[in-house]
Amino acid sequence: MTKKTHSNCPVYYALDFIGDKWSLIILRDIMLEEKKFFLDFIGSHEGIATNILTNRLANLESDGFINKIRDTADKKRFVYSPTKKGLDILPVIIAMITWSSKYIAKGSPASNFMAMVNDDPVKFEKDICAKFSNQTE
């Protein structure tokens, strides 16, 4: 996802930014799992490597999906949060959850999100956006 082709196809355009697995996983962690710090993302059970995480966080920031600000309480670390542009990716994530809840193996341990999304996807999105309503951009 280094070079953006800026295709005139809107599907490909979106994939230029979130067409790799890790970028969407990070956005999921930020928006759904309320992760904020570098080590939070490292703690995801998917196991992203530190160099890849650094690269993806930088891309997501320069592409305007997330903000990166130094934590005032603990200046060693940075707080990562979604921008409006990033929050607007939520419908894509929700659509994936809807699809998965239909096709995931019955025996699989169900995620909380599946029930919530199936129950009321609009409310699900609104509730998450409300958590980040203090975002300026």
Added chain:
Amino acid sequence: MTKKTHSNCPVYYALDFIGDKWSLIILRDIMLEEKKFFLDFIGSHEGIATNILTNRLANLESDGFINKIRDTADKKRFVYSPTKKGLDILPVIIAMITWSSKYIAKGSPASNFMAMVNDDPVKFEKDICAKFSNQTE
């Protein structure tokens, strides 16, 4: 996207299948661009290599997203078509189109799909599904 991790996270579960760019581009071509044949996909301006296309078509078929049947009219070639499971990915694609139409540069040559999706996304999805209503699975 070779090994499926079968994570209990529904986002990651979906990304196991469509988390690489090419798989979604192929599904876009099949469902939105009404492409059917190997050479149709090669003709996409994104430029997928033949070995990658062969691999992705095989994966999509074995994962149950598409059907592959020999063309009765011209037995040299195969007809690729979406299954119900594949058509259920449409909301993900539509969510991407919605996102892109909001953030794509104003000067960019607009796709037909952007206007149609923004006008009536539910109708957009129904119309596409109707085209493939003869699909048995």
Added chain:
DNA sequence: CATGTTTACTTGCTTTTTGCAAGGAAAATA
């Protein structure tokens, strides 16, 4: 029916990306 074309796929090679392990730097802590 011999020859050439179309369509799908394969193979070998190079380049790019990812994964992994170790280390480094700034801020906090003791």
Added chain:
DNA sequence: TATTTTCCTTGCAAAAAGCAAGTAAACATG
């Protein structure tokens, strides 16, 4: 000052993707 925490970098190996050429079966043509 020494140690820990947090984020990031670097070097190297493994995996994936990209590219060009070639193969084989179905078909078309003379």
